[in-house]
Amino acid sequence: MKLTVLSRSASIASTHRLVEAARARGHRVRVLDPVKVQMHLDGKSANLFYQHRRMPACDVVVPRIAQSVNVYGLAVVNQLAMRGVPLVNSADAIAQARNKMRSLQLLSANGIDIPATVMARDAAELREMVGLVGGVPVLVKLLQGQERRGIMICESLQSLEATLEAVLGLGHNLVVQQYVRKADQDIRVLVVGGQAVAAVRRRPRVGRLSQTLNAGARLERIQLPTAHRRAAESAARLMGLEVAAVDMLDVKGAPKIFEVNSSPALAAMEQATGVDVATRVIERAEALAAQARATRTPPRSHEPVAAWPRTSRRAPAKGRKLAGGRV
Ligand SMILES: Nc1ncnc2c1ncn2[C@@H]1O[C@H](COP(=O)(O)OP(=O)(O)O)[C@@H](O)[C@H]1O
Numbered sequence: 403m404k405l406t407v408l409s410r411s412a413s414i415a416s417t418h419r420l421v422e423a424a425r426a427r428g429h430r431v432r433v434l435d436p437v438k439v440q441m442h443l444d445g446k447s448a449n450l451f452y453q454h455r456r457m458p459a460c461d462v463v464v465p466r467i468a469q470s471v472n473v474y475g476l477a478v479v480n481q482l483a484m485r486g487v488p489l490v491n492s493a494d495a496i497a498q499a500r501n502k503m504r505s506l507q508l509l510s511a512n513g514i515d516i517p518a519t520v521m522a523r524d525a526a527e528l529r530e531m532v533g534l535v536g537g538v539p540v541l542v543k544l545l546q547g548q549e550r551r552g553i554m555i556c557e558s559l560q561s562l563e564a565t566l567e568a569v570l571g572l573g574h575n576l577v578v579q580q581y582v583r584k585a586d587q588d589i590r591v592l593v594v595g596g597q598a599v600a601a602v603r604r605r606p607r608v609g610r611l612s613q614t615l616n617a618g619a620r621l622e623r624i625q626l627p628t629a630h631r632r633a634a635e636s637a638a639r640l641m642g643l644e645v646a647a648v649d650m651l652d653v654k655g656a657p658k659i660f661e662v663n664s665s666p667a668l669a670a671m672e673q674a675t676g677v678d679v680a681t682r683v684i685e686r687a688e689a690l691a692a693q694a695r696a697t698r699t700p701p702r703s704h705e706p707v708a709a710w711p712r713t714s715r716r717a718p719a720k721g722r723k724l725a726g727g728r729v
């Protein structure tokens with residue numbers, strides 16, 4: 403099988419593991435940088451180019467779109483979907499997971515427990531709404547996922563108001579969320595193809611506050627209780643994600659999901675659990691490619707196919723073989 407990983411660099415640990423796992427299973431793998439893919443649409447066809455040639459054909463794509471190139475990267479992922487390429491995470495599912503309120507709304511509407519959360523655009527109103535999430539301390543979370551930190555803890559109403567005014571004043575959307583105190587009950591479940599395949603507890607490093615957990619947390623393998631497994635698998639299914647890290651807090655033995663990640667770090671999870679997560683992802687990619695092969699209608703011969711413009715200063719050199727064919 404020909405497999406493409408869309409990722410900024412082959413040296414990123416998770417990307418490297420995916421390539422390694424795919425090669426070990428005998429696949430041909432390419433890592434393509436999503437921002438170096440160009441797209442063309444004209445109402446009749448949807449084309450993709452890479453380095454001024456038609457993008458090489460492949461059987462399945464694993465998108466690993468960095469937050470920093472979210473909009474562009476997801477346009478590429480969607481263009482691949484338009485060409486019928488199976489994806490191990492669709493653009494819609496990734497976009498939804500990256501919007502915290504949208505994700506919580508979907509989970510909550512489907513009976514999955516989440517930490518109480520409020521959203522408003524006005525600092526004074528939000529301050530009044532704090533009672534709805536159990537009072538301070540609370541977490542203020544920027545709505546659209548950030549590459550780095552987008553979360554603040556507020557211990558008093560005064561610090562909350564100051565934070566809200568500053569953040570809302572910058573034009574950011576945010577949610578205010580109940581702060582669940584016990585930090586050793588922060589659980590991450592990796593779900594691949596609808597099945598929970600690995601689970602860890604995340605503990606802050608000594609001297610770190612619990613709210614900085616994802617900045618260098620210590621991961622410990624855990625035996626996942628059934629309720630947590632079910633919640634994680636349901637969350638991934640509801641979000642439409644083939645690969646997801648479902649983050650939850652354990653509150654008196656019951657899971658409260660606060661985030662679902664669409665491009666989770668694989669290497670750290672593997673080290674902590676001993677589970678070959680990358681191979682599970684590749685196996686899922688194989689299944690999706692096989693499904694697509696079984697149901698695919700052959701491309702119509704009259705369907706227009708655009709080439710990279712010949713007038714371009716950077717047209718491919720004469721005599722050089724064009725890479726790949728139709729995607
Ligand atoms: N409601 C909460 N109560 C307590 N801790 C939380 C809560 N929500 C998140 N956290 C902690 O803060 C970290 C970051 O929160 P998260 O929503 O995942 O934001 P980010 O977008 O930065 O990943 C989590 O990994 C978790 O340890």
Ligand SMILES: [Mg+2]
Nearest residue numbers: 616649661663
């Ligand atoms: Mg997180």
